Amino acid sequence: MKRSPYVNRKEQQLPNTPIRGWFLEAILDLDTIQPGLAGKLLRASDERRQVAAAFLTAPRSQARSRAQQAALLATSRHHAILEEAYGSVPDGLRGALRRSGPQPFGARYYRYLHAILSAEARPEMTRFVREASALNPTALRIARTLPPELRSAKIVANIPSIPQARDLAELFRLFVDHGLSEDAMVAALQSCTSWRHIKSFARRWSLKLPLPSHPVPKSKTYRPIQTALELRSMGRRFSNCMVNYLTEALDERSCFAIAERGKASAVVHLRSSESGWMLDDLYGPENEPPHPSLEQEVEAYLGLYGIDREHPRYRHRKWRSLRRMIDIRGAIIIE
Secondary structure: OOOOOOOOHHHHHOOOOOOOOHHHHHHHHHHOOOOOHHHHHHHOOHHHHHHHHHHHHOHHHHOOOHHHHHHHHHHOOHHHHHHHHHOOOOOOHHHHHHOOOOOOOOHHHHHHHHHHHHOOOOHHHHHHHHHOOOOOHHHHHHHHHOOHHHOOHHHHOOOOOHHHHHHHHHHHHHHHHOOOOHHHHHHHHHOOOOHHHHHHHHHHHHOOOEOOOOOOOOOOOEEEOOEHHHHHHHHHHHOOOHHHHHHHHHOOOEEEEEEEEOOEEEEEEEEEEOOEEEEEEEEOHHHOOOOHHHHHHHHHHHHOOOOOEOOHHHOOOOOHHHHHHHOOOOOOOOO
């Protein structure tokens, strides 16, 4: 028996992969006109299935009769089918369809692929489509969600969903706006091999950030903490969780300073309120109470700049010892 001109030996040896949805209905309908067509497509390679799906969803193809569609899919090669569907076959389209898996998608996917590979306006998207090892509608949406600098096949492959892509895009822009090196960050993200590694990148690079300006100037006793790295370092020194307040500090809802007089030292935690900055509390090493004289000196110094303690309910600490022993988050107030 003579082999069909478009079916090669690799395609004949592929295991059957189930097809569902609109594509299955479409080829079963065409099979009534061209018997055997559905079986050939069910046994065909991923590329052949995707080429057929791209053809059937194209407006140019839909203008043809069902008999013409069936005949073309039964006898024509991949390039000819795509040319009939779109009028042109840009470089990389067949490869992109081959890497789109066995299950056909909706019409928008194929039109978008063709548009990306035909246009010159977004070269980073074209590069992504040509380099990605696997393609699907979600991968395209993730790439489109990211800033152009991050539309890399290596980076997109590690992002599992659109919301996580949005988070990375927003964080990347914030890091750039705060002075971190764009090129260095792109290189670091290119080396990641999973979403867990990208989260680790976010933690590491957040420590390079400068903190917003402190509301109180430096003095002999009082030293503002000015960088995220210093926030972590002082947290380790005082055995508390100051670094967990990094996002609050970046959002200017909290800020910290170190107060030192002789051998006495303490962390000063200021909180933002509707009326301005307020003193949350002072914390000695391991969240022990600071030396009373140091606490009084800091309160007096902050008072010069209109900063008082928070509401009096925080000053009466009948259960202060219990709070400090059971609150593993350290400086976080239990309300």
